[in-house]
Amino acid sequence: MSTQANKTKIDLDIRPFSKAPLGAEVRGIDLSKPLSKETQATVYKSFLKHQLLVFRDQKLTKQEQVEFSKQFGELERHTLRNRGQEDEPLVHVVSNLGPDGKPTGKVNSDMWHTDKSFRPLPSMATILHAQVLPPNGGDTCFANMYAAYEALSESEKETLDDVKVVHSWELSRENIGRVMSEEEKRDAPTNAWPLARVHPETGRKALFMGMHASHIEGRPLEEGRAKIIALEEHATQQKFCHRHTWQSGDVLMWDNRCLLHRADPNFDASLHPRILHRTCLRGTTPA
Numbered sequence: 567m568s569t570q571a572n573k574t575k576i577d578l579d580i581r582p583f584s585k586a587p588l589g590a591e592v593r594g595i596d597l598s599k600p601l602s603k604e605t606q607a608t609v610y611k612s613f614l615k616h617q618l619l620v621f622r623d624q625k626l627t628k629q630e631q632v633e634f635s636k637q638f639g640e641l642e643r644h645t646l647r648n649r650g651q652e653d654e655p656l657v658h659v660v661s662n663l664g665p666d667g668k669p670t671g672k673v674n675s676d677m678w679h680t681d682k683s684f685r686p687l688p689s690m691a692t693i694l695h696a697q698v699l700p701p702n703g704g705d706t707c708f709a710n711m712y713a714a715y716e717a718l719s720e721s722e723k724e725t726l727d728d729v730k731v732v733h734s735w736e737l738s739r740e741n742i743g744r745v746m747s748e749e750e751k752r753d754a755p756t757n758a759w760p761l762a763r764v765h766p767e768t769g770r771k772a773l774f775m776g777m778h779a780s781h782i783e784g785r786p787l788e789e790g791r792a793k794i795i796a797l798e799e800h801a802t803q804q805k806f807c808h809r810h811t812w813q814s815g816d817v818l819m820w821d822n823r824c825l826l827h828r829a830d831p832n833f834d835a836s837l838h839p840r841i842l843h844r845t846c847l848r849g850t851t852p853a
């Protein structure tokens with residue numbers, strides 16, 4: 567075994583969050599350098615086990631973030647309005663700044679969701695790297711959809727068998743008061759996925775919904791919406807949730823197949839900038 571591999575093995579320190587329903591901090595790793603195969607495998611195994619990994623004190627350029635992300639899968643492009651910037655289109659800049667570079671007061675992604683669930687291949691993982699943080703707040707919240715599913719009664723679980731949810735980017739934009747252009751609609755047609763999906767790697771069932779989830783396939787719109795809203799209320803109870811308080815240098819990597827997440831606009835977003843760099847890895851067809 568090489569010295570490098572030995573070093574990685576000894577230094578890597580994975581600390582599950584105590585009293586939290588998900589998440590672990592990973593220490594002893596510099597994400598700006600290529601990881602040994604062994605470290606990659608350990609990180610991925612921890613990601614599957616804890617659903618959210620937090621790496622502290624990192625300082626990645628956009629290109630380094632792309633290189634880090636690529637070690638775990640295939641990078642996903644972003645929606646038409648979020649194509650990133652020309653220097654690195656695969657990195658989406660998440661921010662509350664307007665075209666004039668000033669805080670707008672608006673924080674995006676503040677409703678529970680799983681990334682790109684309206685896509686034919688919804689995201690497997692999202693990697694988010696803090697660039698500029700407000701003095702306080704601007705947390706990101708996570709909810710464990712394995713735990714939410716497992717907490718349902720057996721008869722409730724049975725009612726979810728074979729139920730499919732229509733995920734729609736158009737509806738999700740309407741909900742935040744935006745009408746999409748025809749070009750945008752063509753770019754993101756709807757898709758229907760099992761409400762309780764089987765995680766392709768762990769084999770565990772997880773609720774799969776969030777703000778892009780519109781209604782239930784084959785059922786009246788209002789009935790389906792009501793069902794989804796009620797389930798989301800159940801699934802995002804405090805006991806299933808973990809709140810990430812950002813520190814400068816943080817990199818988060820989470821599993822979109824079994825978590826919901828949202829930004830908490832708990833800071834003055836008209837005064838303070840909040841900027842993060844995001845990469846997404848493509849998943850598989852939910853089943």
Ligand code: OGA
Nearest residue numbers: 660675705706828829844
């Ligand atoms: C995202 C997202 C949450 C946040 O980038 O996909 O949901 O806290 N971000 O900004």
Ligand code: MN
Nearest residue numbers: 675679680681
């Ligand atoms: Mn998101």
